[in-house]
Amino acid sequence: MKALYFAWVRERVGRAEEELDPPPSVTTVGDLLGWLSERGESYARAFDKPAGVRVALDRVHARSDAAIAGAKEVAFFPPMTGG
Amino acid sequence: MKALYFAWVRERVGRAEEELDPPPSVTTVGDLLGWLSERGESYARAFDKPAGVRVALDRVHARSDAAIAGAKEVAFFPPMTGG
Amino acid sequence: MASVRVQKDDFDPGAEAEALARGRTDVGAVVSFVGYCRDEGGSLAALELEHYPGMAEDEIVRAAREAEARWPLIGATVIHRYGRIAPGGRIVLVAVAANHRAPAFAAAEMLMDYLKTRAPFWKRVIGQDGAVQGWIESKQEDDRSAARWSATAD
């Protein structure tokens, strides 16, 4: 799946996008956040407070318990501050 | 005191303004409405449902129990429908 | 502080709203409301608005002062037209500027509710045959809407 990072999540991870290939045990958004936080120091900094990071699956907001199966694009970002 | 009539009050009374000289027994807005309703058929038509007529004293909305003493201008009109 | 105008002429709502923010960096929100003459059922040639000159302005200024006392506003403009206004024509403008959106929305709504129920204007219907079809009746709904602002403790 294609991962996109925005705002301070992008800055901490150090890239704007990448391909992710999580193991089969990673089935939910929450699992994905946990798996990402263990990918090294920069990921840990971005994802160590998972409640602070919002996730969208295929451009729709997704909660922590949402299943990631079938998603082509997953995005990670801070709470929104537009408007 | 100068009386002004607006909208259907003006149409029923048959004039837009006139000088009023109510007797000393007329002390409140409610008294004034009662006194006016007895000035003839056209006034009766305008003032027979006094709750339907709103009153302003010197360009400020006034309730039925407001004293008219000192007022220079009194206006009578239906509920407002602007905006 | 509020600018209040009662006039026969049309107005430019965009220019009025923008004037509240122009050249300033403290305005975060401008809410504007424009009320139009609607044609209910294709039978309306125009609305004719009668008003009480002097009191109309005074009453709108009083409403604006109440709004300013209640919310931290940066500026407000209220324009209310009188005379004949054809369907699609503008009748009223309320524009409010504030730091944040909540006071701007609340003040604009309060001003409109007060204009509907307290400003001395009366509308009557002119039919397409040119005949006067009588005065529009006030709506209880408008009274209830206006009562919100006195019922609230805030």
Add this chain to the structure above:
Amino acid sequence: MASVRVQKDDFDPGAEAEALARGRTDVGAVVSFVGYCRDEGGSLAALELEHYPGMAEDEIVRAAREAEARWPLIGATVIHRYGRIAPGGRIVLVAVAANHRAPAFAAAEMLMDYLKTRAPFWKRVIGQDGAVQGWIESKQEDDRSAARWSATAD
């Protein structure tokens, strides 16, 4: 039905709002909101708005559909800018047309609340020395304001 645009360029709020009413006689009310870049304390050179292209539009369209399902609206336009915006510059427009003022006000407020809390935009501060001063934090107040629309039974 709603027109949704996410763009770098500035917009003309008056023209956008007027376009919702032009040539129609069923519109009684147009409420518009313009959000500006404020300078809090004279230290801001600009806000820089990052967004999630594609999802930003989608999310605003979803909010507009929710508003349309909830209130009888005649038209709505939402424009949200991205990129650098200096103090005094326009960031966002919400304009809503309806028969009556209550749905127009309610829908404009709901859309703004949703834009603040659900549309994927992030602001950061550029100081007058040109240095990036970090991301603006989201406000709990905005979440509470947005929660009004799901808490109501209506």
